[in-house]
Amino acid sequence: MKYTFGIFCMALFLSSCGSNTTENSEETTAPLNQEEATNDVGIVTVYSHRHYDVDKKIFTDFEEKTGIKVMVKEDKASKLIELIAQKGDDADVLITVDVARLEQAREKGILQPIESEVITGRVPDKFRGSENHWIGLTKRYRILAYSKERVDPEELTTYEGLTNEKWKGKIAVRSSDNTYNQSLMASIIANSNQDEATK
Secondary structure, three states, rough: OOOOOHHHHHHHHHHHHOOOOOOOOOEEOOOOOOHHHHOOOOEEEEEEEEHHHHHHHHHHHHHHHHOEEEEEOOOOOHHHHHHHHHHOOOEEEEEEHHHHHHHHHHHHOOOOOOOOOOHHOOOOOEOOOOOOOOOOOOOOOOOOOOOOOOOOHHOOOHHHHOOOOOOOOOOOOOOOOHHHHHHHHHHHHOOOHHHHHHH
């Protein structure tokens, strides 16, 4: 089975638009008994790195509207991607965080392009993979957090402001090989230039 969104992703996307926004693998949301799990008729299997209550509500809403059961397998993104690549024939949908991980999944060949006019008509190009292998469901902001007692807000209004010598040795940040940091650098390059990203 190839891993596409199909009707599930359409329902999930439309439902999420109206919503308020472990180490070991586990199944959540409407657990299935063995007989149900071996019969893939009326079942959609979601591999998810996310663990938010809003997702569970979307899955429940989907089940109520379609009568299709949702089986969710949760784990870290890297483990889910490897699991699908090795033996994920039951996977219908992969939900993870950050575009870098989605691209990793695409490069491993475990995704197929989404063929849905509903989705492509509602999700702008900038929130989709170049060949529609994935779409963005939610947006995260990479914010600056600082002590109001020690930092004047006017001094730090952009990420570029962190390159000021004043802040040397005073910044706590993820390692450079972290996918979140790499995505942040990519966004700075895209919105500014490479010189700003390498300061």
